[in-house]
Amino acid sequence: MDGKSRIHCDIDLDLPGLRAGNLHLPLSTNSSAWGRLLTPIVVDVGYPGPTLIITGASHGDEYEGPLGIMRLMQGLQGTTLRGRIIALPALCYPALAAGLRLSPLDDGNMNRSFPGDPNMGPTAAVAHWVNTHLLPIANAVIDIHSGGSSLLFAPSAVIHDLPDITQGEITRKLAKAFAAPFTQVLTELDSTGELDTVVEAMGLPFISTELGGGGGVTPDTVRMAHEGLLRCLAELGMIDKAPAEDHPTRFLEVPEEGYLMAMNRSLLEPLVEVGEMVSAGQLVANLYDIDRPLSPPTPLHAPYNGILVCRAARGNIARGDTIAVVGHDEKNQP
Numbered sequence: 037m038d039g040k041s042r043i044h045c046d047i048d049l050d051l052p053g054l055r056a057g058n059l060h061l062p063l064s065t066n067s068s069a070w071g072r073l074l075t076p077i078v079v080d081v082g083y084p085g086p087t088l089i090i091t092g093a094s095h096g097d098e099y100e101g102p103l104g105i106m107r108l109m110q111g112l113q114g115t116t117l118r119g120r121i122i123a124l125p126a127l128c129y130p131a132l133a134a135g136l137r138l139s140p141l142d143d144g145n146m147n148r149s150f151p152g153d154p155n156m157g158p159t160a161a162v163a164h165w166v167n168t169h170l171l172p173i174a175n176a177v178i179d180i181h182s183g184g185s186s187l188l189f190a191p192s193a194v195i196h197d198l199p200d201i202t203q204g205e206i207t208r209k210l211a212k213a214f215a216a217p218f219t220q221v222l223t224e225l226d227s228t229g230e231l232d233t234v235v236e237a238m239g240l241p242f243i244s245t246e247l248g249g250g251g252g253v254t255p256d257t258v259r260m261a262h263e264g265l266l267r268c269l270a271e272l273g274m275i276d277k278a279p280a281e282d283h284p285t286r287f288l289e290v291p292e293e294g295y296l297m298a299m300n301r302s303l304l305e306p307l308v309e310v311g312e313m314v315s316a317g318q319l320v321a322n323l324y325d326i327d328r329p330l331s332p333p334t335p336l337h338a339p340y341n342g343i344l345v346c347r348a349a350r351g352n353i354a355r356g357d358t359i360a361v362v363g364h365d366e367k368n369q370p
């Protein structure tokens with residue numbers, strides 16, 4: 037990951053005021069010999085204060101981030117912040133343009149590409165620029181995700197249990213301020229290469245979200261992204277007023293045994309919707325084998341009492357797909 041970035045940013049990130057520009061990465065392709073990958077960047081610099089980095093569309097089939105960030109930044113016109121927001125509303129622009137989770141340029145998964153590499157493909161190069169140019173000047177990072185085309189989530193903020201008490205407390209305050217219906221305290225199946233991992237290793241507060249999914253948006257999930265970001269700005273002291281929360285967020289633990297997986301290619305019959313309560317042993321989904329129409333479906337059961345926080349959004353299931361995720365209330369609600 038050593039080396040100089042080939043990316044340059046065409047706007048000043050320190051000058052007071054609100055402006056938009058692009059990160060420029062030279063990219064020579066079949067269709068554009070002397071082309072560039074342009075990644076939008078928006079900055080709002082106010083009075084002295086903290087620097088908040090906000091990212092959206094790290095995965096290109098998740099739309100609450102770009103929409104929530106554009107609503108936020110447009111709404112800040114005429115307001116003078118205490119501090120600075122640097123927002124990348126389409127962190128993986130090629131994936132967003134294609135409506136895909138991964139970048140079609142290099143099959144890169146932006147949220148598995150950190151800390152990045154300036155000499156690898158465009159996804160790793162953009163990750164490297166963020167890691168070397170933005171994270172060192174950040175005081176907090178918010179990364180807006182949803183389930184994309186393949187998963188559907190009960191709208192949630194997502195945090196991890198952090199060993200550093202102060203970092204953990206600020207993270208929880210931000211998750212409380214974001215006030216999604218749920219906050220998942222997640223055990224990641226694989227955190228290698230995530231933005232979360234590099235930000236948390238720097239000792240910074242970080243929250244992510246899973247606001248919906250299925251490859252679309254709803255009026256509620258876009259509003260949650262926008263208003264949640266405003267409440268986080270108020271929590272950080274960057275603005276005075278933010279919309280009131282609908283309800284206090286409900287903190288859920290999501291341990292590894294909460295993930296239910298398909299062992300065979302199958303058709304999904306979901307029996308519980310995201311956000312609904314489940315009890316230990318409750319049937320949450322049936323997986324049918326279309327090649328054996330009379331064979332009974334494979335049942336999937338809730339491992340404990342809790343909430344269905346996620347389910348597969350597609351009916352057509354591959355071997356190894358996550359079908360459902362069950363969280364349970366934190367032992368000690370903060």
Ligand SMILES: [Zn+2]
Binds near residue numbers: 098182183184
């Ligand atoms: Zn995502």
